[in-house]
Amino acid sequence: MINKFDFNSNRADDTGREFLVFTLAAQEYGIDILKVQEIRGYDSQSVTRIANVPSFIKGVTNLRGIIVPIVDMRIKFNLENVEYNHQTVAVILNLGSRVVGVVVDGVSDVLMLQQSQISAAPQFGTAFSTEYLTGIGTLGERMLILVDIEKLMTSEEMSLVEQAAA
Template sequence: MQAVASATSGNDTRSNEYLAFRLGQEEYGIDILKVQEIRGYESVTRIANAPEFIKGVINLRGIIVPIVDMRIKFDLGEPTYDQFTVVIILSIAGRVMGMVVDSVSDVTTLEQEQIKPAPEMGTVLNTDYLIGLGTLGERMLILLDIERLMSSDEMGLIDKLAA
């Protein structure tokens, strides 16, 4: 019997449920336990001197939420905003933040044997933030450790997690 993953555990991938989303031509997945809600894209309030990938902030039911455009963060070309563009609201380390993606497809369950280690190679995405590659027949999901990415020094959104 498989143990239920705790929402507070850092690298525990036993939950095996991932929210699949698209950025450009690639499909990514993040741990569903980190997702609070999915919203349509709406205009944001810019913050002066913020890095380009931080689009700004929104007021979400009284909580000021920073919004990161993942296409800009991963250098995937000029972002366009259309009816499919969504903001995934995340709850990470007690903080709420949003990430803009091209579209969301589904929640996918992956068995441990369907998750392959990330290849070590020079890419636009630092492999420190990858859990691995999820394979579903011909479909491949790039599985992100969204908590590690959002708490990285370069993002500057969350104070370092206590070890």
């Protein structure tokens, strides 16, 4: 057991990362908390649909003068559709020069995971793409799918939204 007050320890396992935990279809996912700008209740009435964009892009919304594309993560991850309710939220992400909103079923908490609690993403062959996954986080019996949200939201498809919104 490592003494948490041992300041001389240089082990890589001692460095932790914080993840915002959200749910989609009863599965928990984690994204780097440093990418999260804010969490808002989702109001589909405030989203303006844009023609000729992929179906997972719900449209754009005006967030204090900034036009923000809104992505439905259920559709992006090919999960079944769900009715939006009072727990549905939009997580507003700050990804360098881009602000993007992602719609999720709910946000549960923020967790600190040590490097020793993160396993490499499993390879599923060509049937399932793992290019946006950074690993699997475990905390007791709990398992989180860790998503590289910046890589996912800076994909070629997302550039279509910026062009359509311009």
